Structure formats: C-alpha cells, structure tokens
Amino acid sequence: MRSDELDFHSLIDFLPETGSISFCGRRAILVHADSMGALRKELVETVGLDIAKVILTRYGFSCGYEDAELLAGYMHPDSLEEFILGGPRTHMFSGIAEVEPGHPEIDHDHGRYRMSGRWRHSYEAEQHLRLFGRSEDPVCWTLTGYASGFASRVLDADMICVEHACEGRGDAHCAWTLMNASDCAPELAGLREYFKPLNIRDRINVLESRVLERTRELEASEQRYRNLIEDLPEMVFALHASGRLLHLNKAARLRLGVSEAQLPTLRLKDLVRPEYVARAAGFLKDIAIRRSTTDIDVVMSDAAGRPFPVRLQVEPVFKDDKIVGYSGLALDISAQLERERALTEYARQLESREQQIQDVINDAVYILDGSGRLAFINARMAELLGTAPEAALGRPVGELMPAASATRIDKDFARRIGGESGQPFEIMLPQGDGGSVLLEVNSALFVGNDTADGVIGVARDITARRQMEQQLAQANRLSALGQFASGVAHEINNPLGLVSGYAEELQALLDTSAGSKDIPQLETLRRGLVTIQQQAHRCKAITDNLLSFSRRQSAALETVDVGLFLAERLAFFNDAGLTRGVEVAVAIEPGLPPALASPALLEQVVQNLLKNARDAMNGKGRIELGVRNTAEGIEIEVGDEGPGLAPGVIEHVFDPFFTTKAPGKGTGLGLSICYSIMNEIHGRISCGNRAQGGAWFRVLLPCADDTPGGGAHGQ
Template sequence: MRADQLDFYSLVEFSPDSGAIQFSGRRAILLHTDAMGALRKELVETLGADIAKVILTRYGFSCGFEDAGLLPGFMHPDTLEEFVRGGPRVHMFSGIAEVETRSVEVDRARGHYRMSGNWRRSYEAEQHLRLFGRSDEAVCWTLAGYASGFASYVFQTDMICVEHECEGRGDEHCSWTLMNAAECAPEFEGLRKYFQPLNIKDRINVLEGKVYERTRELEASEQRYRNLIEDLPEMVFALHVSGRMLQLNKAGRTRLGITPEQLPNMRLRDLVLPEYQVAASNFLKSIASARAATRLDVVMRDAGGRPVPMRLQVEPVFKDDKIVGYSGLAIDITAQQERERKLTEYATRLENREQQIQDIINDAVYVLDLDGRFSFVNARMAELLGVPADHAIGRSCSDLMLHSSALRVERDFRRRLAGEGGPPFEIMLAPGGAPNRLLEVSSAVLSTDGYPEGVIGVARDITARREMERQLAQANRLSALGQFASGIAHEINNPLGLVSGFAEELQALMESIPGAQSNPDFDVLRQGLTTIQEQAQRCKAITDNLLLFSRKQAVPLEVVDVAMLVRERLDSYRELGLTRGLDVELRTEGPLPAVATNPTLLDQVLRNLVKNARDAMDGRGRVVVVLRPAGGAVELDVLDEGPGLASGVIDHVFDPFFTTKAPGRGTGLGLSICYGIMSELGGRIECGNRPEGGAWFRIHLPADEVGSDGGAEASMQ
C-alpha cells in the first residue's frame, strides 16, 4: 500500500463505552494541546530549557519508534520509501501538524538515507509562542524526535531530524531534514545529546552545586551590604510589614541607647516621643496606601535623654508586587531646623516691613479711571462683583454694584480726585447667587509723574469679622444678663421660701380651728393661701430657670446616633401629647457622623423648639425636623409654618425675659436656656425666617472627632 492511500479510520478504533481508543493497534489517549503546553512550561521553568528539550525530544522519539513498529501490520508497505513516507501520514493523523514531504533518498547498498519536508501549523510552535513568545531557536522538539524515531526503526540505523526553519521563531513554516546520524555535519553534532539517555541525578547534582555556589556568593554579598549599612554614620533601619523593628545599624543603636536584644520587641513608634507616636503609626499606613517612599518629621530621644528632631525617609519593600516590609533612614535635622528658624525670623521681618503691600495683594483691588469706570480688577474683586475680570473693564460701578454701594464708591472717587482725604468706608456687594458680603474699602489717588490717572481701592471682606463681633457682643450681653439673673434668683429664693412656708403653716393652723370647715370666711382665707403657694411655686420655677440659664459647669458627653435619638424623642413627644394637633415630619439627608453630646440636654433643647413651633402655629400646622451632615458637624433644623419672626426680633430671641407670647404664656427664658445649653455642648443655635413663610431654628452639633482619632490609633496597634 502506498502512504497516500493510508486511511485514518483504518488505524483508529473508538470504544467510548469502555473508555478506550486504539491507534495503530495500540491504546491511545486524547490530549488537549494546552495540556502539552502546560507540561512544556513546567519542564522549562523547573529544569531549564536544555533539559526540557532532551525530555520532549526523547518522548517524541519513543512515539515515532513505537508507531513505526506497529504500522506495517496495517499498511503492508511495498518499499522502504513507502514505509518511511507513512510516518508523516500517521503524524498528521495524530493532529501534530500538517506534514509535507519534499524528497526521499533511499540507498540501501550504501546505507544512505535522507528525507526533507515542511511542517505547517505545528502544535508545538503554537504552544511555545503562546507561553514564551518568539524563540531564537527551533522549538518543535517532539516533532523532530518523532521523525527521528520513526526513521530509525524503518532504516534500522540511527537517524536525526534537523529543523532548519520554525514558526516558533517567526518563520513562515517549519522545514526539516532527516539524515543519518553518522553523516551529520559538524554544526549538527551537538544534536546527538538530545537523543541520549538523561541522567537526572547527575543533572540535579550539578544544579545543586551551582545553587550552593550562588548561595555562598549571595551570602558574601549580603554580608558586605550589612557591614556597609552597619558602619554608616546615619541611622538606617528595616521594618517588618507589621511595623516591628528588624534591623537598626550601629549608629542608630548608639545614638538612641538601644541594644540588639531590645530590637525584636520594638516598633517604629517606640523610637519617637509620645506626642509623635500616632503620627508614626499612621505614617506606615500612608506608605502602604501610596506604595511609594514618604517623609515624616518627628522628635526622638537620644541615649542621654535629650530630644533630637529627625526626618524619617521610609520606602516599602516589595516581593511579587506585595509589600513585605519597609526600609528607612533617620536624618538629624537639628542644623536644618536652626537654618529654617533663622530664615523664618528674616521672613517675618520682611513681612512686617511689607505688610501693607501684602494686604493689598491678598485683598480685592480695583482701579477706576478718570471717567469712573473700571480699568483694572483683580481676581478677588471680580469674584465679589460676580463677573469675569475682563467683563468688568470699562463698566461703571452702578452696572455691577448695589445702588447704595455704587453711590458710596462714586462719592469717594470724586472726593479723592478733589484732593480730599477720608477714613475707610463700608459697602455691601451681592455676588450672583452668593450671600451678601460686607467690605471695608480703603482708597487713594493713582498717579504717574504727579498726574492723576484714577483712583485705586482695596476692599477687605469683613463679613466674618462682623459676624464674630455680633456673636461676641451677644455672648457678652448674655453673660452679663446671666450673672445678673443668678444674683436676682438667689436673692428671691430665700423670701419665696419663707412666704411659701408661712402660707403652708397658716393653712395647717386654720384647719385645726374648730368649725373652720363650715365657716365661709375660712373658705376665702383658704383659697387665698392656696393662691399664695401657687404663685410662690411659679416664682420658684422662674428663679430655677434663671439659675439654669446662668450656670457654667462641665457637661458629661457621650457618643450617640443623633438620628435615632431625635426619632425616639419625637415619638415620646407624640405619646405625651406635646405634638397633639401637629403634623411632625423627620427628614434625614445623607449619612450622619456620630455626635458627642449630652442626650438629656439635647432633648431639652429639641423639646423647647418643638413647643415654640407649636405655640407659634396655635397648636395646628406642620413641623419639619431636618438632620443633615455639615462638614465636621450635624445640623438639626426645626421648621414651622407660623407667622415667622418680626423685624428686630431675631437679634433678641435668645435674650432672657424676651418673649413674643401673650402675658402669662411664657417667661422668655426657654430660648435663653437653649442658647446656654448649646454653648455647654460645644455647638451653637441660630434662627431666621423661611422664604415660604414661618421660622427656622438651627442647632449645630459637633461630630465625634475624638472617638474617630482613638479608633485610628487603636487600629495600628
């Protein structure tokens, strides 16, 4: 039979029910090419490419030799040439590659045999490219081994297949030549070793020797590195990923008075003063997060107990892209800080000398030309005017300012050009969509060579300063009122106690008189004594509130979920009937931070605000309580639909005895007490009118910053 007549199905027999496949009369198995690729990868990475090539070449040789021994029973070749051509045919049947035979030379008399051809779509080249990329050498090791084994059986002499071109190194296809091993040219002599038995033990011994030699070299190199680090004058250290000290060189140990035995139990934070320990702990977290070198200035204590400023320069140590530790350098920056101190003193002197210039640069600046139009505005002035700087040029004050402010600037402009002086003046600007800003303006004539060119003005924003002045005045007024109220309350309480006590004794004495129960005159007397006691108790309640308003004491704080607390308090008001007739809604905007406050005092403030809202709406209407985060605080708003706060009332609502309620319905102390409570809680209370009608009261509760810091420190331990 000719090789091209060899049929695949005549060589293969499938028995799926018995889990067997017969190929050329021998049991075979199906393997994915990726599995062979995985084997190749494991061999190359474990034993090296050279040994892997030996193993895979001998594996292919064995497959080819076995197939050649079984093929004659199926093929019955007429000639050696047809027999050897059957090898490529069976190779293709196995899915190894597409084989094209170009020439076959058979000279049995001289024992000379040669064969050549091409492989296309070699599975081995495909896997090598996938796993390792393009190679510098031919990579179809099992294919060459198979051809060598098959031909060696057919010709009964040692044959070697040489791959000249290979898809695995970027060639268009794989080309090969099969030749007598004895006839190999000198350049192919080295191929013989890939067909020889592999002595793994000797190979391992050689590798172990190389590893041992390399280990000794690494140990010597590491020792040289350690000696170099140990002798450096700077402090050098190494840290475990947990922050534990692994190494501190001699200079560091001597400088800090630490023995080598102490190092394993120390962390970086143990080397710095207590006030820097939290920063040192967070320092390593920041390095781990940034995955890059970072600096930190700390203060350490040397062996003599003296504080020494140090700059830590620490970088992470990676292994397989994972942080396994840190290496660092501690540099004494005493001299540097001294230089910086002197530079700071010099800069301060310069700053004092040029303070006026700095003030102008940092504030809003404008220039009006001789026509009273803007010829220059800096960025801050443009922001306050609410237009881009280039849009302000050429426009008058009346185009961009409130009418009253424009008149004030224009009057100052005319006075300056007329040579008149004057103190700074105030104007109000309303940037588009932003709150009004109060400005203090200083101006002067701008001239060149004695000729006036316009007027330059510097406007300083004093809105915050005025608000602080207002709050300070309010605080001083309330403090003075509180002291006065406290004195009055103490003076009134004693006589009130006597009045109430004597009234009680008179009642008891009257009841002991015979016939008092049936005497109408005694009823009048009894009713009068009862009224005296009720009014005395009312006065007592007023003086108690005065004392509560004026007290100054430390308030115990605790961390609370303010949303839960407010919800529970509103539910309790509903059960007690405090909000009967009201539609009370609670809104929570966004996640709220924990708040450090006193729940009892906060309840007192909230209760008072809800009662005031109810009274303002005559017991009927809608009250909205809003909670929202605001920077480092939580804001709590109580909104009502009442008549709002009349003009001139807002500035006095927190004053003692100030009330808008009818006589007998309020003492004017409720909001004053709320004001004092919020001061004790570290917050504040404000009020105003809603655009849609009604009043709003807002309290600011500071977030629990201390608890957050403590938790951060604890997480580093």
C-alpha cells in the first residue's frame, strides 16, 4: 500500500459502548491540545526547561516508534520509501500538525538516510506561544521525537530529526531535517542527549539534594546577616505591618535605652519625642501609599533622656505584592545638621560679603535671568533706578527706566542669549534732582553649571567724563576761534578807524560851514555821518569783544569772600542801571568758605549772566541769585523767569557767535568769554532749564582750602 492511500477510518475504530478507541488494533485515547500545553508548563516550571525537553522528546520518540510497529502490519508498504512517508501521514491523522515531507534519500547498502520537510499549524508551537511567548529556540519537541522514533524503527537505524525553523520562535513555518544520528554536526551533537533514557528518580534526588544544600546556605547567610545587623553601629529596626517593633539591633537598644523584653510592646511612634508622634504615625501610612523607600527627619531621646535628631529611612517588605512589614535605619544626623548649619552660615556670610563688595563698587551691576527679568542689582544700580534692590527683582527693566534705555538693554540681552557678540552701549537714566546720568554698559553671558542662565551687565557712570570731553572740545574750538577772531579784529580795526575818523572830520567840516544848516541835503549827509560813526563804534565794540575773547586772561587768583563780593557788586549793578526793571532775589548760604577767583573777571562773568537774564525776560521779571557750598566748591546760580533754553540750544550756548537774540541785539560772544574766563580761573560754568520755568546758569569756583597753596595763588 502506498502512503497516500492510507485512510484514517481504516486505521481507527471508535468503540463508545466499551469506552475505548482502537488505533491500528491498539487502544488509544484523545487528549486536548491545551492539556498537553498544561503538562508542558508544569514540567518546565517544575523540573526546568532542559529536563522538560528531554521528557517530551522521549514521549514523542516512543509514540513514533510504537506507531511504526503498528503501521507495518496494516500498511504492508511496497517500499521503504512508502513506509517512511507513512509516518507524516499518520502524524496528520493524529491532529499534531500539517506535514509537507520532502522526497526521502535512501542508501540502504551503506545505511545512510536523509529527508527534509515542513510542519504547519504545529499544536506544540501554538501551545508554547500561548503559555510562554516567543522562544529563542525551536519548541516542537514531541514532533521531532515522533519523527526520530518512527524513522529509527522503519529504517532500523539511529535517526534524529532536527528542527531548524519554528513557528514558536516567529518563523513562518516549522522546517526539519531527518538524518542519521552519526551525521549530526558537532554543534548538534547535544541533541542526542534528549533521546537517551531519563532516570527521573535520580534527577529528583539530585534536585532535593541541591534544595537542601541551598536551604542550609540560606540559613547560614541569614544568620550571618542577623549577626551583621546586630553588630552595626547604626540603629537598625524591623516593624510589623501594624508598626509594632519586631527587631531592634544592639546599637539602637543601647542608644535608646530599650531592652529586648520591651520590643513586643513598642511601636515606632513610641521611640520619638512626643511632638513627633503624629508625624511618625503618618509616615508609615505614607510609605504604604507610595510602596517605596521613604525617609523623614524626627527627634528621638537617648537613654539619658537627651534629644537628638535622626533620619528614618524605611523600606516596605512585600509578600505576594502585599506589605507584611517594614525595615529601616535610624541615622543620627546631629553632625550633618551642624555641618549644614555651618555651611548655611558660611554661604550667608559669603553672600553678604559679595553683596557688600557689589555695593561698594561704584559701577552699577545688574543680572537678567533667562526670561529677561532682573535677578540681581547692586546698591549703585538701585540708587540710579530710584528703587530698593529687593523691589526690582523679577521685574523687566522697562518698568524701572525710560523706554529708550530699556530697549537698548533688551536688544543687548537678545543678542547675548542668541550667542552673538555685543559692543558697549550707552543709556540715560533720569535722577530725582531733575538731572540725568549717562551710563556706558558692558555685558556678558551669565553662566552657571556650564549653561547660560542669563546676562550680567556693568554700567559705568560716564556723565563727568562726557562733560569733560565736551569741555575739552569746547576749549579746543574756542582756542581755534580765538586765534581766528584776533586776526579778524586786528584786520578790521585799521580800516574801521579810518572810516570813523573821516566821518568825524566830515561832520566837523559840516558843522563849521556857514549856511550848511539851511541846506536840506547837507542835513541828510550829517545824519548819515552820525550813523556811520555809531555803526563804526558798534563794530569797534565787536572787535574789542573779539580781542577780549581771543586774549588769554592771565589773572592773579586771590581769596574771595563770594557772599560779600556779590553783595557789593549787586549794589553797583543796581546803581549803574543793569538791574533796572527787574527784581533780584538773593539767597546766600551763611558760613561760606572763601573761594579762589579773580574779582575783576568774576565781576565780568556775573555781570554778563545778569544782563542775559534781564534780556531773556525783556527787562521785566524776577532774577534769583543763589550762592551755596557744594562738595566741589562754591556755586553761584543765576535763574530767570524767561522762556528757557530750547532743545538743541544748551549744547551750543557757549559757542562763539551763537546767540538767541534778535539780529543787532547781541554778538554771541558774551557767554563764550565767560566760558574762557572760568577755564582761566580753574572754575566751571554750566546751564540748564528750571523745573518751574526759565533758565539757570551755574558758576563753580574752587574753595581756597581745596587748592594746593590755598590763597597764595597769584599773590
């Protein structure tokens, strides 16, 4: 009979009346695939993967060998090839797998045999995936055992079926090769062990021996662990799930004054000071919720009743995912807290010293955090912003300074954070006295922990420097213009004298000519000659001013009582009509120290300022003249109620020939001469607008005591 002619119904008889099934004349049973899976799981978990594989492989081998003996009587195969192919056919009848055998290679004369094939829908791969998931190795142990047993019986040779692809490890199908056992490659030689008889009793005895040995090792290890815990210098404890003490090592018992007999009556909360009892009780509840190691700081009392701080580190103990107790350490943290206190105090001192250093530095320092808000300002920056340092923290700079200055800082911050380089820039901050300061700002990335945390900036007050630069530039301009004016004045004076002289002679000639008064045309000529003389005298005054402007005032300095000097000069100015029509309010601070000045030149400066103030008010109004002592010297201020100085005027008010008066009303040299005079007598002159309206001009004179040699200068 050919293998493909085998019929399932001819091989099996169902005899339900006798409760039996006959397969090839021998009793058989039906077994659920899931039951075989349960057996596999039990074997793997009980005796291990290797032994389970041996048992199931031997089981399959036995089934295959027996089926081959039974099938020989029923099949009466025509050839050895047909007999071999009967095994896969019978395997399929049993519901084991779908088998696709290849053509067998048989060399009967030399006893060499080989055949390959595929299994699909292997029950064994299916069960292994269901119970254990994907495997790294082939798992069709009973199938390979069956093929090995069947072939060994049919061919009367030691045959082994090797599975090299398996659905149980994720392959598309199971693939196998049947070969002589002696043909197995060295790496497959270990497979032969799975076909040898297995002595389960010996295996169990070995396992029991190993379990007993391991138990003794664990008991010894546990004892060593207990001894180690008992001798530890730290305080170690174990708690029941209820919080009752189960164990307290020797160090803890000695430190706390607790005996072993007391342990069953104590709980964790009984070991802490009364004020920490509630915290300790809640601590265990917190651990039960978190189900992880947790710590807490409490205070305990030693055997003498002295309190000491400890840190409890407690870990829950689980059994079957249920908390059955706790183990923990009670660490004395007295030294740690003292170190932390000392470090905190040291850090506070460092911070205080750093703040003091920052406050002493005259430069203004600020730090912007990552979002561009102020994280720090020193005392100088707070002073310039007109706020307290703590009130500025967390605020954008736009809330504390003018929009133009805040915009410059914000743009610089964006460039720095973006990794771009930055150049120094200038900002202007208004001050409470109505003035303002000019600051030069240099910035850099503020780096902490190797990352950019913001931008730090240092703002230096360059107001005085800029004023000095302007004064130097003004002095240079005046010097150049002085030389030019001197040359112009000398060149003009000569022809001007001739014009004036001839006009005077012509006028005298007309006055002595008989009947000249009766001729109208001559009267017109006479008026023209008078006008020529008047304008010549005016030009002469201008050239005299030019010469005065160009000439260095080599004045001798002497000690001057500024208050008394001004009182005397004001009386003279009033008699001369300089202050006619205006009110002059004088406020002289008492006890002024003497100043160094040239009385004649100082009189010229004050006279010019009073005249300009009167002209600014069109000869009507109030002039305020104040004298006070400042940190830099004696300051004289002249204020008026006029229109003040228009924007752009202040920068040029001391320039030669610059005037705001109507044409023909001024030469524009008066304030330039005042500026030159103040430079000569080592003083300073400045101007600005008053908050209540009008302009102010301030003259600063050095005090006699502030100059080396005092009043001896020029004596």
